[in-house]
Amino acid sequence: MKIFDIPEDEIRIELGDPAPFDGGKRRELMLAAALGAPVGTRDPVDLALLSAASRKEDLRHFEQTAFTPLEPRLARSIARVRRVGTEEEELIARGEVDAILYLCRADEATRFRAELQAEMRMTRGYRALGIAKAKPEPKGNESWTFMGYIPIRATRHKSTHSEEPADFNYVTVWDWQLRVLHWLSVFLILVLSLTGLLMGSSRFIYGVTQGYSNYLSWLRLTHFVAGWFLLCAAILRIAGLFLASNRFQRWYALFPVKKRDLNNLVQVVQNYLFCRFERPPHYIGHNPLQQIAYTAIFGVGLAALFTGFALYALYAPDHWLLRYFVWFDDLFGVQYLRLAHQLIMWIFLAFIPIHVYLSIRADTVEREGALSSIVSGGRWCRKGTKFEDG
Amino acid sequence: MKDLQQWAEEDTFGDLLKRRGVSRREFLSFCGKMAALIGAGGVFAGSRTAWAQELAGRLEGARRPSVVYLQLQECTGCLESLLRSASTPVEELILEQISLDYNELLMAPSGEAAEQALATAQGKPHLLLVNGSVPLKDGGVYCTIGGRSARDVLERAAANATAVVAIGACAEYGCVQAAAPNPTGAVGVADVIRDRPVVNVSGCPPIAETISATLTYYLAYGRTPPLDGLGRPLFAYGQRIHDKCPRRASFDAGQFAERFDDQNARLGHCLYRLGCKGPATFAPCATIEWNDGLSFPIKAGHPCLGCTERHFYDRMTPFYRRLPGIVVPGIGVEATANTIGVAAVAASVAAVAVHSAATVIAKHRARRAEPESLPLAVLGDRKEADEKDKD
């Protein structure tokens, strides 16, 4: 029974929590609702009910022997079903709660309770599908029992957001090189932050050694070795910006340079600030806000390297490489360089919660699998979604 | 009659030494000391002994240089330091002789005679030594000598100079006077004399031996010693206090004095946490030490202030803290980087919490705001078109 001019795949049916009456079970109610549907139905609500019930019970155990379609004036349909292999039959009525209650000749109290409840719970556009059952009797003599109702809502969604995996494509976004670099850098930055913090804090130092050791030297050594590795990682990442074949990793994916991206930036920001409910334009790689955030964090990383190596250069101002960092020491003075170096660590540490949050958010709220993408390299993209950089 | 005390034009330095009764032994031990000092920065390859001998040979044959020693905007501390250094007779001689032609503090003539001496000396090729900064603001009125601004005095004296040596932090970049807000617009010699390299003997004041060693080198070789990027003689300023510091072992072990009177301070532990700027300071204090090798601040229990580094008044302060603080704009409260950092991380975590809460609320609202359900066939609704047909 098709009653809308809406393409089927744009209708989304949501079933609320079944509300059984008189101590009935949710599961029975759901089963009855499903069995009350005509055989071979194409109605989306019926399909949803059937699919929900079939998750609990094998519907092949039942067969329908008769069906009285819904009559507009009575606003109910009646199905006659029986369990396969048995003779016992049962009647199931579905329809407006009012109509079903009328059918059941429910007493005042039940009626009042059911109607009130249905009314209260039918917020957010839900409507109640009432269900009753009866033993078959000669015409008109059945005594119907009200089983309860199921909240149902049908809405239209322009782009189908089905949650079924079959509706997703797997797209590879990040090469393994980038992922290795990312996690290597994360590790190095954490090591650098930890050793840096310990280097600057005597409280930890005394707690560990009570003096007499080369504790601080080891900390420094670790810090500097990690610093050199971070330099290598940075060089590789920068080289990758220009050499990578993966276009999501090349330099133009970093900056929101295109006019389109700038426009989208506004929408993305609005979305994050809850000024806008519609989903902002989709990106496979980074959306413009991410582009800015990551470009900025690259900048901070470079600043960490620069200040770090400028401080390190004090050990050997004539060194073939470090000599190029020495001029940096004279720019603001070494003390302020130290200060900047330490502040940069805090920028990283403050960046991590937000960054991780947004990644997890992309996985759970937006269901775009960005978190897993930095591990596995790919992400799930909904079929039919239009990507700005796709 | 010829003044036997003086270094005459035709004399070599060796002649002077003989005449003044300086023994060969004294002379050679001086050369050994200088060789050790100048060689300390690793600037010269080869054995120290050979070097000392070469230095002795060259020094003996050195001719008397004409020297002009200016004192501009300064406190005279540098010259005091220099005068205290006369530890050996030879050093005494060198210092005595270089202040010969013109020096405000040490010269005998005064008034017109002094001006005359300066005019004569700077008319010929000479070595120019400068103490003190050059105030440029307001036409240089903040320091005038004989009615001329410091800049004018300096430029005239430099015109015929064969080498210019800026002695002390004032002459290098302005030192205390140039500290923010630099009311007199003080700059160093190198900012005025731009057409040739200026040797900067850094420090407030420099150790006397670095000054005399620089001059000895000039006497022996007729040119200035190799310099670092900031124009400082590498032999003295190519080494970091921190790398030669007697307390370095406790730095590496992580043993720090936290207060000037705590147990660790008494044990002679590293002063890093009391604000020692040794790790950022290039100076020979830890090797040459002060007052004839008696001691130097860190040895005596006081952190290095970094006085050989440029703008140390602005950049190495607070002297007794490891890191400068950050003045929070508006409130004027000074916070450490770590306070600010912890606050930033807390703010970021809080922002995440708030944003996720807001996400939940927004999702809820968005759901609320969703429209009524579409017509449901199971409830007897029909296509609007059908209903119209019926009517």
Ligand code: HEM
């Ligand atoms: C994300 C990267 C980095 C972080 C988070 C970090 C963090 C820190 C911290 C917290 C300190 C202690 C500052 C203090 O309390 O005085 C420090 C010191 C230092 N870092 Fe790093 N650092 C990083 C990268 C580097 C790199 C790449 C180098 C280069 C080799 C480096 C070299 C140094 C040096 C030489 C010091 C000692 C400064 C001193 O002696 O006071 N750092 N770092």
Ligand code: HEM
């Ligand atoms: C210091 C720590 C971190 C830094 C500096 C950092 C930096 C970055 C950068 C620059 C990117 C962009 C990829 C690229 O172009 O290279 C990125 C992506 C990503 N990072 Fe991190 N990251 C850090 C820590 C983490 C942590 C701890 C996690 C996970 C729990 C994480 C998860 C991700 C994810 C999921 C992406 C992909 C995001 C997307 O595709 O939109 N990151 N990170």
Ligand code: SF4
């Ligand atoms: S450098 Fe220091 S000691 Fe020398 S003149 Fe300037 S203020 Fe005085």
Ligand code: SF4
């Ligand atoms: S006292 Fe100063 S110079 Fe000496 S080891 Fe400690 S920090 Fe370095």
